[in-house]
Amino acid sequence: MPIQFAIAVTHLVSRKRPTLVSLVGIALGVAFFLAVSSLMRGSERDFIKRLVDNSPHLTVYDEYRTPQPQPAVLRWPAGAVELRRVKPLREVRGIRGHAQKLAFIESLPGLRAAPVLAGSVVLTFAGRSEGVTLSGIVPAKMKGVSTIEDKMTRGSLDALAANPNGLIIGEGLAKKFGLSMGGVVNTVSPAGEPRALKVVGIFRTGNANYDETQTFALLKRVQGLLDRPDRVNRFILQFDDPYVARETASLIEARIGYKAVSWLEASEDLMSVLLVRNLIMYSVVSAILVVAAFGIYNTLSTIVMEKVHDIAILKSMGFHARDIRRIFLAEGVLLGLVGSLLGLGLGLGLMALLVQVEIKPPGATDIVHLPIYWGYDQYLLALGFAMTSAVVAAVLPARKAARVQPVAILRGMG
């Protein structure tokens, strides 16, 4: 053990009370840091999980990110002629060659894809009419990309597969219409012929708007209803790891040309809100550690004042200014380290208590536990903040100690 370190330990051990107060300050700071961070990050992950689960990880639309260039521009790229009144050739809505494109997407690893044709229809039941979005799906594929199957309160996607005239609606819409299982609804679209569809399933996602406006039927049936035979206007993708969605989106877009939007892109504003929220949270909890650092500063300043004779004798003995500075920096590091470890234990204890807390959100039926994040990155962050503040707090006393002039002290004594 270097002698400087031995002296540092001796200083701290011989001044029990201020040392203890400093340690408690850092420990409480770290514990509070962890409790708040684990709660905030836990709820954030809970929120993102809901976001990720309830919306497609990636959607391929039947549109382009930039409009198709005009033929004249393609023919004469450097031409200075402007042809007015030329409109882009109207794309027949739908993904062209969707079968091959879907096959390509499905060949990528770690994802599942499903084709969808979504359009607006009007549902009529018992004299009431309501405009809704009707999605034509392939039930077997839809199960792989959506949690809708888990949200069914009555019936199932399989029932839809078995009944070509089946319809799945949300609980909100069912209430509005007074519809129940087996009810028959008249369905009209602007283009195709009307059809009578039978309710074979009811779902509840908890999102009121979704439950009132989204409906599902078989893809073939919807293609007929909308008079768009063999067309599909989006692919819905689900990944094993949602965080690769962004990269795969650019890959797909580059390959097939159609616009591919990942959930990360779709909720970019939300992600930046979460980032700001984390920044604010970490600023506040770090401020507590800054306050705790004042405790360390105070303790070390007192030790420097009390030990000024010792410092003078060490220097006259041949200790460098550097040695003296190291002694007091080591005291800061020791206080920070021991305080952080105590705080880590205390923080983990607090987190274990928090995770037991049961809450019943208003309107919810089941009791849930507080979402707690256990990731190790927050421990490193807390340790980093605590150590940095402890060392910064030690810098001034250490510098003051290093500057002690032994002769000035000796003159005062002699």
Add this chain to the structure above:
Amino acid sequence: MTPILAAENLGRVLPGEVPVTLVQDVTLEIGRGEFVAIMGPSGSGKSSLLYLLGLLDTPTSGRVWLDGRDTSSFGEDELAATRLEKLGFVFQFHFLLAEFTVLDNVLLPMRRLGARSEAAARQRAADLLHQFGLGDQGRKRPHQLSGGQRQRVAIARALANDPPVVLADEPTGNLDSRAAANVRQILHDLTRDLGKTVIAVTHDPTFASVADRRIGIVDGLIAPDWRA
């Protein structure tokens, strides 16, 4: 043979609104193994001269030669390193570190220098304490010792790294006559038996009488015919 320690027109003025002259134009040479007493009235600048000779303070004029080397060009690091290896200090108020045992106090300079293994350093510390009649006191804390014992610990610590020069500022000033005689004898033996150079500021006439040489200081100047 070059003197172990030499002062050349040494001066120290404390700057300020009214500058205070502590030491003026001191020129002297001290040989190896010499036992030198610095004497003079209170406030005459004896301690100030000792701090300059011990490289604790920086002169405002002149220079100090140690073992044939001009120390005026030394930086902070070299001054500290020189104090660690070549010089040992003993003060009137034995500055022992209160939280360390007697043995650990003696070990401090050796641990800082790091020239000896821990075991060898411990052996040397124990030997030094034994030599000064403190063989069984090593594990005590300084406050458990008498003033004379503490001063002997301070001497043991000054000798830890085996420096050629020991500087003492009124080493017996705080002791009763028996303890003072003991410490005086120890310092004297250092010069005779170990060939150390001892420079001691003292008010004690007996001390002065056993010294090889007496240097009188009055008003910061060497006063050759000063008598206590």
